[in-house]
């Protein structure tokens with residue numbers, strides 16, 4: 001009876017309600033304040049993200065950037081020092097606004113002995129290099145003395161051979177790229193989302209190798225604010241996989257599951273709350289490619305931001321509020337008979353847009369920010385290969401002009417900022 005009543009109510013009121021809700025949303029979308037009011041009054045969709053971001057900020061200040069065996073402050077600042085060291089010309093002295101913090105973190109980490117050895121070694125080598133090429137300003141001197149005192153105190157605080165030192169090196173000294181484009185394309189084509197696996201356990205060593213590959217992915221300021229939670233027992237993998245919405249029909253045959261978790265404790269500012277998703281996703285892609293190269297397959301699984309599911313995952317993995325699931329990845333040996341959707345990809349012409357009109361090319365970012373003019377219109381890149389209609393003269397002019405505009409833009413940005 002009650003169900004029928006509800007159905008009748010939905011049928012009669014559904015349309016007007018839908019219209020009302022669409023109208024309210026359209027009005028609220030006009031500016032930020034109205035949008036915030038809308039979410040405060042009508043929707044709880046962002047509550048958890050807000051709480052997680054704030055909890056992360058509080059946790060950051062409480063532990064001052066230390067995440068157990070890693071220090072996000074040290075990682076970021078050492079990265080910034082390395083960037084300062086590669087500037088050409090080098091602006092000496094640099095890093096004065098964060099040198100104190102960096103050396104204090106280094107000293108604390110040295111004394112506590114909790115930091116992982118590789119991170120400590122990296123910080124040590126970069127600081128040594130920084131002090132070797134920086135003058136004797138009072139601010140630098142104080143930090144130098146602190147650094148050297150700790151180094152002398154520590155047993156075995158050797159410098160190591162120059163070749164082994166974890167400091168910036170010329171690009172030309174990097175290992176040669178051994179993978180031709182066609183081979184990387186073949187690997188990328190071979191990686192598909194596989195949902196049917198044979199019941200064969202995934203060796204821990206294979207997962208470790210894949211995570212090693214994932215660890216080489218880029219991350220903002222080299223913080224790497226995420227980890228992979230491994231569920232190797234098929235029953236456990238199934239239970240956790242079912243917390244996500246997209247595993248219906250195949251969760252029961254996932255032999256091994258990874259949950260990629262991002263930690264907002266790495267960030268003191270709200271502006272960086274999205275970084276966990278970017279960093280973790282880049283690592284996820286590397287991991288899936290590595291898994292493929294090791295003879296296994298994978299399927300990324302969406303993690304929906306739904307409070308009840310977040311709470312369930314929090315309980316399952318023992319997560320804190322600021323530790324957010326990013327996505328799940330099913331792993332296993334593919335069943336060769338299992339179907340794989342064709343999942344046609346978008347053509348390059350839809351994925352690549354080339355900017356920008358010549359009027360905005362010569363503008364600096366500052367003047368562009370002050371301008372009331374509408375943003376430059378973007379258009380799809382077209383080349384002779386993709387059947388563009390522009391004349392040849394036009395295309396060649398664009399080829400000549402665009403890099404200059406870009407170089408100018410980059411120069412301006414580099415001049416304006418010293419951090420990521």
Ligand SMILES: Cc1cc2nc3c(=O)[nH]c(=O)nc-3n(C[C@H](O)[C@H](O)[C@H](O)COP(=O)(O)O)c2cc1C
Pocket residue numbers: 191192193194195244245246247299300301302303327341343
């Ligand atoms: C972030 C993300 C979330 C995904 N979530 C699911 C999911 O919940 N369930 C599922 O079966 N596949 C999921 N997939 C797989 C996509 O459906 C798949 O990547 C897409 O269709 C392209 O196919 P391909 O991976 O074989 O190239 C997800 C992929 C990504 C990148």
